Amino acid sequence: MNIACAKEIKTHEYRVGLTPSNVKEYVGNGHKVFIEEGAGEAIGFLDEHYEKNGAKIVDKKELFDKAELIIKVKEPLEEEYEYFKEGQILYTYLHLAADERLTKMLLSKKISSIAYETIRLGNSLPCLAPMSMIAGRLSVFEAAKYSQKTYGGSGVLLSGIPGVQKGKVVIVGGGVVGINAAQIALGAGAEVSILDINTQRLAYIDQIFNMRVHTYYSSKANLLNLLEDADVVIGAVLIPGAKAPKVINKEDLVHMKKASILVDVAIDQGGCFGTSRATTHDEPIYELDGILHYCVANMPGCVAKTSTIALTDTTLAYGLKIANRGFKEASLSDEALLQGVNTHKGLLTYEAVSKAFNIPYTEASKALA
DSSP states (O other), X not given: OEEEEOOOOSTTOOOOXXXXXXXXXXXXXXXXXXXXXXXXXXXXXXXXXXXXXTXXXXXXXXXXXXXXXXXXXXXXOGGGGGGOOTTOEEEEOOOGGGOHHHHHHHHHTTOEEEEGGGOOBTTBOTTTHHHHXXXXXXXXXXXXXXXXXXXXSOOOOTTOBTTBOOOEEEEEOOSHHHHHHHHHHHHTTOEEEEEESOHHHHHHHHHHTTTOSEEEEOOHHHHHHHHTTOSEEEEOOOOTTSOOOOOBOGGGGGGSOTTOEEEETTGXXXXXXXXXXXXXXXXXXXXXXXXEEEOBTTGGGGGHHHHHHHHHHHHHHHHHHHHHHOHHHHHHHOHHHHHHEEEETTEEOOHHHHHHHTOOBXXXXXXXX
């Protein structure tokens, strides 16, 4: 199979879908690998490193012309749509429930797509988890930075010092993002609270943090009470493959202290705050009703080398399975991959996306039969 790795073009997106060592794995399995020129240069993966491992370096047009399996990190942007051809396989983060135009492009061009974020192994999302860990940890670093008065924040040091109150961090959602955010916030010395709708998850969090985190059932009343004293609120809510629910609305902002900060880690899935809109690393924050919002849609992109290695450590095995067995056989023989299928030959195969845009839905197993 012809494997093609495209260079990311999103603002300050330096991750790359394949490392040079990944190329060696694909070539060793009998596949041809094409890398877009300069795809990994920003993080030290030079074209010559890819060539040394058996890849051919090409421009974007030739890459897509030759591609059977296209491997990326982020969802294609509109300026990339023209390069796609009917029958190609796309393997990347898609977040389709927040992107109707991309969904319709994939359907109209009959692209077979597998989304990293919906590959499901039991109760885990193996290809999403490493980026969730990174985004959760980054959320606290970014909140600490933009809490500084020089960036328009409240001027609170999250750790406090002896004799001075600590900053208060509220995390909505106790999944991978939430736990990693709590780990860093606690390490920084902040006072940390987590809300979740799963009481068993709250009990687990209580145990792993040795009761140093305040845990609350995620009711509206509990959330509003915590908002009043919060210096930082981190949105870490996830419904796999679906639009994120809005847990804080515009009218709720009146309960918050001026210059406190909302960090919406769910922005890729539409955001879990009603006042969120996607931002970039160039302009990461904006102010609304006196509250700062940090809503960067590719947070892990700023630590691109760590992110790329962490991501490809999990995506490689599934990518090899697709290349070795073909899209249909690989998906039907692996339940985790089957759940990752979002579109196939003009059919939408992920129910949450169907509900988001009222597009007919076909079960992936039936679409592939």
